[in-house]
Amino acid sequence: MAFLWTTVHVKDIETSIKFYEEVVGLTLRRRFSPRSGQELAFLGVGETEIELIHYEGEMLPGDIEGISIGFSCTDADALKLNLSEAGHKVSDMVMPNPMLKFFIVKDPDGVNVQFVQDLR
Numbered sequence: 001m002a003f004l005w006t007t008v009h010v011k012d013i014e015t016s017i018k019f020y021e022e023v024v025g026l027t028l029r030r031r032f033s034p035r036s037g038q039e040l041a042f043l044g045v046g047e048t049e050i051e052l053i054h055y056e057g058e059m060l061p062g063d064i065e066g067i068s069i070g071f072s073c074t075d076a077d078a079l080k081l082n083l084s085e086a087g088h089k090v091s092d093m094v095m096p097n098p099m100l101k102f103f104i105v106k107d108p109d110g111v112n113v114q115f116v117q118d119l120r
Helices: 013-022 076-085
Strands: 005-009 027-035 038-045 048-055 068-072 094-097 100-106 112-118
Touching: 013 027, 013 038, 013 048, 076 100, 076 112
Parallel strands: 005 048, 068 112
Antiparallel strands: 027 038, 038 048, 094 100, 100 112
């Protein structure tokens, strides 16, 4: 069994694609409309992907708590500063142990995107 993707429902697929490309560093792999009023986009690096799905007229909940999508980074402090200066909503830096630190930024639809730096 392999983990394939995480699906995120989005209000504006263009804005979300831009976020996951520019902020997270994912590559748009495929994009299509299986039916009228629905559009999907898959972005990824390596084997795992994020699926963005937009349904015309869908009501979304706003900030989503209790779940996050995690990505590794090489310099969490610099990335946090860059994202904050660019106007993104970022959390405080968390260091749960001496070998790891992370922060969270909200994607355009309120999903928690976690950036983790391994300090080993």
